[in-house]
Amino acid sequence: MSAKDLLQGLNIYLVGMMGSGKSTTGTHLARQLRYRYFDTDSLIEQVAGQSVSEIFAQEGEATFRKLESQVLSQLSAYQRSVISTGGGIVVDLNNWSFLRYGLVIWLDVTPAVLIQRLQDDESRPLLQTDDPLKTLQEILEERRSRYEQADLRIEVASGDSPESVSDRIIAAIPEVLKTRSTPPDGRTNGTNP
Numbered sequence: 001m002s003a004k005d006l007l008q009g010l011n012i013y014l015v016g017m018m019g020s021g022k023s024t025t026g027t028h029l030a031r032q033l034r035y036r037y038f039d040t041d042s043l044i045e046q047v048a049g050q051s052v053s054e055i056f057a058q059e060g061e062a063t064f065r066k067l068e069s070q071v072l073s074q075l076s077a078y079q080r081s082v083i084s085t086g087g088g089i090v091v092d093l094n095n096w097s098f099l100r101y102g103l104v105i106w107l108d109v110t111p112a113v114l115i116q117r118l119q120d121d122e123s124r125p126l127l128q129t130d131d132p133l134k135t136l137q138e139i140l141e142e143r144r145s146r147y148e149q150a151d152l153r154i155e156v157a158s159g160d161s162p163e164s165v166s167d168r169i170i171a172a173i174p175e176v177l178k179t180r181s182t183p184p185d186g187r188t189n190g191t192n193p
């Protein structure tokens with residue numbers, strides 16, 4: 001049976017640090033699985049009528065996080081969707097009750113690779129610091145235990161293309177589904193962090 005058939009419509013949530021490739025890989029993965037594709041950052045921008053950076057600057061991070069949780073809760077009503085999340089979605093423990101509706105996949109990328117991808121990118125408000133590499137290292141250490149709650153961890157090296165990452169996710173799905181139990185209400189038994 002194919003990964004798509006085995007999934008039976010289960011959503012896939014991509015989590016990981018900013019720049020880990022959630023949005024880029026997510027579009028490939030959705031295409032390969034013939035799933036819908038959603039990106040929580042893009043949906044927040046549509047709802048707010050502002051960019052992520054503008055929301056952080058004008059409303060503050062707390063407002064952004066509230067919008068992020070709202071968007072995530074609404075997405076859990078869907079099936080057959082790949083959902084690329086914002087890098088910080090794993091921090092609020094309440095968000096895990098929604099992430100657990102699907103299969104949670106952590107794209108694990110080292111800060112050294114992340115910085116190569118993001119160094120000229122001004123669209124990540126949390127990285128507008130004097131030492132973005134150090135900031136990435138600190139944020140990763142703060143969040144690592146949350147990312148580790150994912151059903152699957154995919155280590156991504158600097159030469160791995162988004163297509164190859166998507167292929168590896170699809171190849172791993174049968175094994176991950178075997179170890180993931182589903183109670184009668186359709187939600188998973190995963191232990192929240």
Ligand SMILES: Nc1ncnc2c1ncn2[C@@H]1O[C@H](COP(=O)(O)OP(=O)(O)OP(=O)(O)O)[C@@H](O)[C@H]1O
Nearest residue numbers: 017018019020021022023024086087117160161162
């Ligand atoms: N596997 C890859 N190899 C090389 N470059 C990549 C890869 N995946 C993503 N990139 C590049 O890295 C940058 C960040 O990728 P992307 O926006 O997908 O990250 P993200 O995880 O969605 O970040 P954020 O949490 O900020 O939304 C983009 O310029 C993208 O083209």
Ligand SMILES: O=C(O)C1=C[C@@H](O)[C@@H](O)[C@H](O)C1
Nearest residue numbers: 018041052086087088124125
């Ligand atoms: O890691 C983070 O906290 C963030 C990642 C991005 O996806 C955006 O959600 C925003 O820039 C914050």
Ligand SMILES: [Mg+2]
Nearest residue numbers: 022023041084
């Ligand atoms: Mg993204």
